[in-house]
Amino acid sequence: MEKIYKREDYLSKIRNFYNDNMIKVITGIRRCGKSYLLKSIIEELKSKGINEKDIIYIELDKREYKSIKTATQLEKTIDSFISDNDFKYLFIDEVQNVQGFEPVVNSYREEGNFSIFLTGSNSYLLSGELITKLTGRYIEIEMLPLNFYEYIDMKKFLGKSINPNIYNEFEEFVRDGGFPGSLNYDNHADKMLYTENVIKQIFQKDIKNHKKIKDVDLFEVIQKFVINNFGSIISIGSIYDYLTVTKKINIDRRTIKNYIEVLENAKIIYPCDLFDLKSKQVLNGEKKYYLADLSIYFALNTDNRINYGPVLENILYSYLKCKNYSLSVGKIGTLECDFIARKDTDKYFYIQVSKNIDDDKTREREYKPFYEIKALYPRYLFVLDLILQENVDGINNVNIVDFIYNKEDLK
Numbered sequence: 001m002e003k004i005y006k007r008e009d010y011l012s013k014i015r016n017f018y019n020d021n022m023i024k025v026i027t028g029i030r031r032c033g034k035s036y037l038l039k040s041i042i043e044e045l046k047s048k049g050i051n052e053k054d055i056i057y058i059e060l061d062k063r064e065y066k067s068i069k070t071a072t073q074l075e076k077t078i079d080s081f082i083s084d085n086d087f088k089y090l091f092i093d094e095v096q097n098v099q100g101f102e103p104v105v106n107s108y109r110e111e112g113n114f115s116i117f118l119t120g121s122n123s124y125l126l127s128g129e130l131i132t133k134l135t136g137r138y139i140e141i142e143m144l145p146l147n148f149y150e151y152i153d154m155k156k157f158l159g160k161s162i163n164p165n166i167y168n169e170f171e172e173f174v175r176d177g178g179f180p181g182s183l184n185y186d187n188h189a190d191k192m193l194y195t196e197n198v199i200k201q202i203f204q205k206d207i208k209n210h211k212k213i214k215d216v217d218l219f220e221v222i223q224k225f226v227i228n229n230f231g232s233i234i235s236i237g238s239i240y241d242y243l244t245v246t247k248k249i250n251i252d253r254r255t256i257k258n259y260i261e262v263l264e265n266a267k268i269i270y271p272c273d274l275f276d277l278k279s280k281q282v283l284n285g286e287k288k289y290y291l292a293d294l295s296i297y298f299a300l301n302t303d304n305r306i307n308y309g310p311v312l313e314n315i316l317y318s319y320l321k322c323k324n325y326s327l328s329v330g331k332i333g334t335l336e337c338d339f340i341a342r343k344d345t346d347k348y349f350y351i352q353v354s355k356n357i358d359d360d361k362t363r364e365r366e367y368k369p370f371y372e373i374k375a376l377y378p379r380y381l382f383v384l385d386l387i388l389q390e391n392v393d394g395i396n397n398v399n400i401v402d403f404i405y406n407k408e409d410l411k
Helices: 008-017 034-047 071-080 102-111 129-133 148-157 166-176 180-184 188-207 216-228 236-246 253-265 295-300 308-322 360-372 400-405
Strands: 023-028 055-059 088-093 114-119 138-143 269-276 281-291 326-332 335-343 347-354 379-383 395-399
Touching: 008 023, 008 034, 008 138, 023 034, 034 055, 034 088, 034 114, 034 138, 055 071, 071 102, 102 114, 148 166, 148 180, 148 308, 148 400, 166 188, 166 295, 166 400, 180 188, 188 295, 216 236, 216 253, 216 295, 236 253, 253 269, 269 308, 281 308, 281 326, 308 326, 308 335, 308 347, 308 400, 326 360, 335 360, 347 360, 360 379, 379 400, 395 400
Parallel strands: 023 114, 023 138, 055 088, 088 114, 269 326, 347 379, 379 395
Antiparallel strands: 269 281, 326 335, 335 347
């Protein structure tokens, strides 16, 4: 029997919807673990006494189902599993393989006797077409590759050796990334080869044939620029200047915008808006972009040095996003607060991230935005230092490795 590592943070998001007729759409970058989340849900249902005959699981990438290409074929396949009127749990993996699947899925939802779970190509499911064609209620559960806690926990689950120095494991995690499949390999070169192949699959299956991409070479230039500048404030204008001035490429700003949207829809990058703390408004134009997984950067670049500023931001961004925090970048005049994190409707946290605060200049730079923020919400400075500075003026100094490894929340 296949061993399945259960990712509790995502199961907890979807568990309350197991038995209703809302369509559950699971999205995330290719190979982040969407199929295994479906299998985890199926295991939970069986453990709760759900009969196997009431669970319909169709993996459209598997050989036995690869011939299903039309809505009629999909409907006939689903119906072949139904022998009574009992409530059914319908799981369809890689649903975009079936042209015109939406009316079929809708029809089963409208019967009210099905709980439906879907995964599929992000470039299709998040392009707006899903919203238009899947009428009625649905929820999206968005997955990311493994965070640091899950990385260690899954290594234990698989019986892999764990370095007793957790900080060495953290540095390995930064370079190797969190794609679950990479943990099947034991050395860095094999893990990077796996990740490079994942990126190629994303490009071939989720991106290359996208209707918005007219110039593949140009798209790759823009993709590399955004990936190489993760964690930096960029805009359509700054990319336009780079392409037209530095690369001498003639391009329309709308094309840049379209290509950025393709990267977002494929879940390679995640936008983080800038929020002006004085006007209380989102600033249009400029954003930061974070990577679904840091191994994307290291797999596409020969320079293997770690720039800890954006790297630590990216790791914290992914972890907090997984924990259901909404995130934006705070602007206070010329100052920047790395993150404003919101949980629920009224819990806010202000966050700075730095490798260390060993000298006065760095300490002043990291603390200064906190002193300019008037709202009385908790403030956190996340650092990589093992020896933490004392908390000053109510600012919580926290080791980022320990915080994530111990599955902590902001308080």
